Amino acid sequence: MRRFTQLTVSAMLLLLGSVSAFAKDTLNTNEKLLANQYLQSNNGSYKLYLQGDGNVVLRNAASAALWASATNGKGGVRLTMQSDGNLVLYTSAGKAVWATGTNGKGANRATLQDSGNFALLTAST
Template identity: 40%
Template sequence: MSDRLLPGQKLEKGQQLVSEDKRYVLSLQHDGNLVLYVDHRPLWASDTAGIAVERAEMQKDGNLVIYGYDNKPVWASDTAGNPGSQLIMQNDGNAVIYKPVAIWASNTAQ
C-alpha cells in the first residue's frame, strides 16, 4: 500500500491509497466510484458510481483521470498542464495533487 500516485501510475478497481497513519483511504471501488474514507466513513466521492470504469490514472500532464473501459474519461481533476504532479493521501484526510505546491484537493482535511 502506498500513500501516493506518481505520474503515470494508476489505481485499478479494488486498489487504494492509504495515508501514512492508515486512517484515511482513497479507494477506486468496484462500482466505479473513487471514494475517500476516514474510519470507514465516506468523506468525498467522484460521483461515478454505476459507471463501468477501468482505472484512475495520475497522468504525466498532472491530471487525475478516471477512465471507462472504452478508454474515455468519466471524471477528471482538471489539473492538466502541470507535468510531474503527484497525488498524495495525507494524514489530515485531504487527498492533494502537488506540483510541488498543491494544485487540487478533495478539501476534506479534518
C-alpha cells in the same frame, strides 16, 4: 510435509506482496489505481478507494465516506495520474468519466495526506 511448507510460504509471500501493493499513499506520474484498489495515508487513518462500481471514495478509519466522485455505474476502472498533471478516471474502453481538470498546472503526483486531504502536488511541494 516439506512440500506443504513450501506451498504455505509461497502463498504467504504472494498475499503479502499483493497487500503491500495497496499500502501506498501516492500515485506518481503515469501510475494508476485499478478497481478495488486503494491508497492509504501513512498514518493509516484514511483510504482513497476506487470501488468496483467505479466510484472513487475517500474514507476515514471508521470507513465513513468523506467524499465521493459520484461516478458509480459509469464504468470507471482505472484512476491515472497523467504526465500533464490531470488525474483522470477511465473506463476499460479508455473513455474519461471524471477528471480533476488540472492539466497544465504542473502536478506530478497525487498524495493522500495524513490529514485526510487528497492533494495534487508539484515537484517542489
